Amino acid sequence: MKYGIEIIRTNDLTEDKILSLIKLKNEHWKYPQEEHMRWFKENINENDFHVFLKKNDMLIGYLDIVDTSFEINDKVVGIKGIGNVCVKKGHEGLGAGSFLLSAVRFFLKERNEIGAVLCKDELVDFYTS
Numbered sequence: 001m002k003y004g005i006e007i008i009r010t011n012d013l014t015e016d017k018i019l020s021l022i023k024l025k026n027e028h029w030k031y032p033q034e035e036h037m038r039w040f041k042e043n044i045n046e047n048d049f050h051v052f053l054k055k056n057d058m059l060i061g062y063l064d065i066v067d068t069s070f071e072i073n074d075k076v077v078g079i080k081g082i083g084n085v086c087v088k089k090g091h092e093g094l095g096a097g098s099f100l101l102s103a104v105r106f107f108l109k110e111r112n113e114i115g116a117v118l119c120k121d122e123l124v125d126f127y128t129s
Helices: 015-026 033-043 096-110 121-128
Strands: 003-009 049-055 058-072 075-087 115-117
Touching: 003 096, 015 033, 015 049, 015 058, 015 075, 049 096, 058 096, 075 096, 096 115
Parallel strands: 075 115
Antiparallel strands: 003 049, 049 058, 058 075
């Protein structure tokens, strides 16, 4: 088996890549393709990054890295927000999500950038354990 990680800027994504990530996201967030595409166009910027985990040539994991900021002690700090983490049904619980996050940690560390997972309150324990 061959595993691989691809990290691609939004402005370098092909239409096929966008459709493949939408198909994967739809396994977890059931919306029409047009709604996923609308959300993508409204919330993803051209310099954001997309991380694809492939097994052989099949997409089994995805997340995005977006520019955002936090206010800490009255100072605005720019960071990379990590979100939309999803793993293909049937591949969950095998460490694919952790592998994706490890790749992102390496990517951000190499670029000397700070990242934070953006998630719903009920998922915080999952990401911190």
